[in-house]
Amino acid sequence: xxxxxxxxxxxxxxxxxxxxxxxxxxxxxxxxxxxxxxxxxxxxxxxxxxxxxxxxxxxxxxxxxxxxxxxxxxxxxxxxxxxxxxxxxxxxxxxxxxxxxxxxxxxxxxxxxxxxxxxxxxxxxxxxxxxxxxxxxxxxxxxxxxxxxxxxxxxxxxxxxxxxxxxxxxxxxxxxxxxxxxxxxxxxxxxxxxxxxxxxxxxxxxxxxxxxxxxxxxxxxxxxxxxxxxxxxxxxxxxxxxxxxxxxxxxxxxxxxxxxxxxxxxxxxxxxxxxxxxxxxxxxxxxxxxxxxxxxxxxxxxxxxxxxxxxxxxxxxxxxxxxxxxxxxxxxxxxxxxxxxxxxxxxxxxxxxxxxxxxxxxxxxxxxxxxxxxxxxxxxxxxxxxxxxxxxxxxxxxxxxxxxxxxxxxxxxxxxxxxxxxxxxxxxxxxxxxxxxxxxxxxxxxxxxxxxxxxxxxxxxxxxxxxxxxxxxxxxxxxxxxxxxxxxxxxxxxxxxxxxxxxxxxxxxxxxxxxxxxxxxxxxxxxxxxxxxxxxxxxxxxxxxxxxxxxxxxxxxxxxxxxxxxxxxxxxxxxxxxxxxxxxxxx
Numbered sequence: 082x083x084x085x086x087x088x089x090x091x092x093x094x095x096x097x098x099x100x101x102x103x104x105x106x107x108x109x110x111x112x113x114x115x116x117x118x119x120x121x122x123x124x125x126x127x128x129x130x131x132x133x134x135x136x137x138x139x140x141x142x143x144x145x146x147x148x149x150x151x152x153x154x155x156x157x158x159x160x161x162x163x164x165x166x167x168x169x170x171x172x173x174x175x176x177x178x179x180x181x182x183x184x185x186x187x188x189x190x191x192x193x194x195x196x197x198x199x200x201x202x203x204x205x206x207x208x209x210x211x212x213x214x215x216x217x218x219x220x221x222x223x224x225x226x227x228x229x230x231x232x233x234x235x236x237x238x239x240x241x242x243x244x245x246x247x248x249x250x251x252x253x254x255x256x257x258x259x260x261x262x263x264x265x266x267x268x269x270x271x272x273x274x275x276x277x278x279x280x281x282x283x284x285x286x287x288x289x290x291x292x293x294x295x296x297x298x299x300x301x302x303x304x305x306x307x308x309x310x311x312x313x314x315x316x317x318x319x320x321x322x323x324x325x326x327x328x329x330x331x332x333x334x335x336x337x338x339x340x341x342x343x344x345x346x347x348x349x350x351x352x353x354x355x356x357x358x359x360x361x362x363x364x365x366x367x368x369x370x371x372x373x374x375x376x377x378x379x380x381x382x383x384x385x386x387x388x389x390x391x392x393x394x395x396x397x398x399x400x401x402x403x404x405x406x407x408x409x410x411x412x413x414x415x416x417x418x419x420x421x422x423x424x425x426x427x428x429x430x431x432x433x434x435x436x437x438x439x440x441x442x443x444x445x446x447x448x449x450x451x452x453x454x455x456x457x458x459x460x461x462x463x464x465x466x467x468x469x470x471x472x473x474x475x476x477x478x479x480x481x482x483x484x485x486x487x488x489x490x491x492x493x494x495x496x497x498x499x500x501x502x503x504x505x506x507x508x509x510x511x512x513x514x515x516x517x518x519x520x521x522x523x524x525x526x527x528x529x530x531x532x533x534x535x536x537x538x539x540x541x542x543x544x545x546x547x548x549x550x551x552x553x554x555x556x557x558x559x560x561x562x563x564x565x566x567x568x569x570x571x572x573x574x575x576x577x578x579x580x581x582x583x584x585x586x587x588x589x590x591x592x593x594x595x596x597x598x599x600x601x602x603x604x605x606x607x608x609x610x611x612x613x614x615x616x617x618x619x620x621x622x623x624x625x626x627x628x629x630x631x632x633x634x635x636x637x638x639x640x641x642x643x644x645x646x647x648x649x650x651x652x653x654x655x656x657x658x659x660x661x662x663x664x665x666x667x668x
Contacts, residue, residue: 096396099403107179107180124161125239130370132155137366173228180223191408192405196476198410205292207289221395233388234385251350262342277328277397283320287317290317350371355368419494419498424452426450427616435480454629455617458616458631459622459625474505474586506577508588512569512573520557528579530553532579542571585614586617587606625645
């Protein structure tokens with residue numbers, strides 16, 4: 082997955098329309114936010130106008146009683162503006178957080194529905210960036226960007242209208258430095274676009290780096306790679322820091338330039354305004370009001386740049402997030418079959434499969450497993466054993482041929498129903514940071530504690546679980562770090578058993594357990610396999626000798642098929658594997 086680049090668009094109508102769909106459930110909040118924005122913009126010139134009126138009519142006329150009334154009026158206006166601003170900030174923040182909550186749910190739901198092929202070439206850290214920090218940037222579009230941008234532009238229009246109405250000549254004099262302001266703003270905006278692009282890129286890179294290295298911390302420590310990996314992290318972190326410093330450097334130049342331009346405007350106001358006051362063409366109150374107007378014009382212009390950057394980065398994040406949402410890497414789920422009972426007959430009909438086009442992992446695989454039978458797959462690493470079970474559960478799609486379950490193509494079955502029918506125990510056990518019971522039931526409300534305990538007793542794991550602090554409520558740490566590999570494997574086996582599958586897949590299920598645990602599991606396997614169709618992958622041939630059929634795979638091709646004794650009599654691939662394994666064990 083390529084790293085999305087900034088398109089340069091501060092406003093993208095298509096993206097904005099897509100985001101506005103998430104605003105629809107909160108249209109009342111949005112409308113109130115816009116109305117408050119309009120009220121604030123309309124009320125902006127009120128204080129300077131009151132100040133002008135107070136100075137000319139009461140201060141210069143020495144009217145103390147009237148001055149007190151005007152002061153109370155201005156105080157009331159300030160309080161009203163404060164209340165309006167409070168509710169405006171509350172509404173826009175609520176809107177932004179509500180939108181990203183819904184959008185984050187959609188993103189997570191979409192990611193979890195993508196097939197495994199997508200994750201083969203997409204860094205997990207990048208997806209974390211999309212789901213967390215990129216979505217926060219989108220929230221800023223509503224809380225600090227779009228609505229605030231509209232408010233600042235409205236305020237500019239209103240204030241300029243009042244200024245021209247009050248004295249158009251004085252207004253034109255004050256606006257003489259405006260081209261300088263516009264030029265500086267444009268240059269700053271373009272520079273910040275590049276800086277923010279680098280910031281977002283290095284945020285994603287850092288997330289990817291941290292996710293990989295913290296997950297693989299044991300490898301780093303086993304091989305004493307701490308110093309080398311720290312150097313790589315420092316380099317990435319330095320790039321992230323430099324991108325932020327560059328953005329701040331542009332700010333440190335831009336704001337002083339704006340202050341200088343504003344000072345020029347004030348100087349022109351004092352110079353030209355004084356002549357008009359002395360000539361009696363305008364009152365001193367107008368000059369004071371214009372000083373306030375200048376501050377109110379230049380502040381929104383200065384903030385407009387920041388709002389444009391917020392909007393621009395929000396659009397960039399939206400583009401990246403919708404690129405994930407638009408990723409068409411889902412397993413097609415057009416099947417409708419959900420029979421009340423599955424017999425468990427599995428047929429591979431001339432199946433060809435490749436992860437990458439033309440690099441065949443499975444070549445013309447052809448076999449049938451009758452209901453209740455056990456099929457064992459053996460072969461060297463890379464022979465295609467795990468690929469066989471991956472395509473059975475439709476984690477990957479076959480390129481040629483078809484896979485049948487009870488005589489129907491697996492695509493005819495509803496996808497979730499198909500996967501619920503098949504329980505898989507993998508060699509690499511994954512446990513969530515949750516209780517033992519939750520890791521077994523996967524929070525399925527239909528599975529009771531009694532069923533969990535019963536399955537644990539069948540596996541022979543009940544005693545070791547009860548020795549844990551809290552028993553079945555013991556909180557397993559991330560990836561089961563506080564359990565031995567054998568204990569984690571036992572829990573994964575209980576997980577498969579308690580879901581009562583019709584088809585059982587064991588992928589090196591006993592490879593990570595000690596001899597004692599293996600004996601317990603083997604007893605449970607014998608019980609579990611009764612009446613169920615089972616597919617077993619094992620390097621240790623001792624664990625599969627009871628299988629009804631054994632298929633020997635080599636470089637994706639079926640070399641031999643038969644029972645243990647039949648294959649030994651063939652004196653071929655299986656016999657060589659058998660002799661090699663037992664000779665290496667000293668037997």
